[in-house]
Amino acid sequence: MKKIEITTPITLYDSVEELPLDVQDLMMEAVKIRDTAYAPYSKFHVGTAFLLENGEIITGNNQENAAYPSGMCAERVAVWQAGSQFPGVKIKTIVITASSKNKPVKEPIAPCGGCRQALSEYEIKQKENIAIYFMGETGNVIKTESLHDLLPLAFDKSFL
Helix, strand or coil, X not given: CXXXXXXXXXXXXXXXXXXXXXXXXXXXXXXHHHCCCECCCCCEEEEEEEEECCCCEXXXXXXXXCCCCCCECHHHHHHXXXXXXXXXXXXXEEEEEEEECCCCCCCCCCCCHHHXXXXXXXXXXXXXXXXXXXXXXXXXXXXXXXXXXXXXXCCCHHHC
């Protein structure tokens, strides 16, 4: 038997102001769209913005529904919009931000498991890493260089 350790390299920024200017701008787009999320049940709002290699910015926010689990996460709203509107165009950067009407969200909020899987599919398809930055309402921002950092041992088409 052999034990293998999997590690996740991250970069931790103390605030949005420490990010490169283009990523700060992208994060502000995510904040704007976060604030228009449809989340009347959880009161948990998530916004995301994707920078594509052609310079286009795609945004998405979570959309809830009284018939749980018929809603959709912000990341999947955006990734499927990108795939639909710009097929074959690579995703370079993803930023994610979350807030709550119930309490302050001070910690960075990473994508849920379902979103990690969906985003991983696009990173594998494009054969190029996607940088991901995520935060709460304020405070620290975490950056990973790849979806693989958030979803090691991912399930993909090679298993089918």
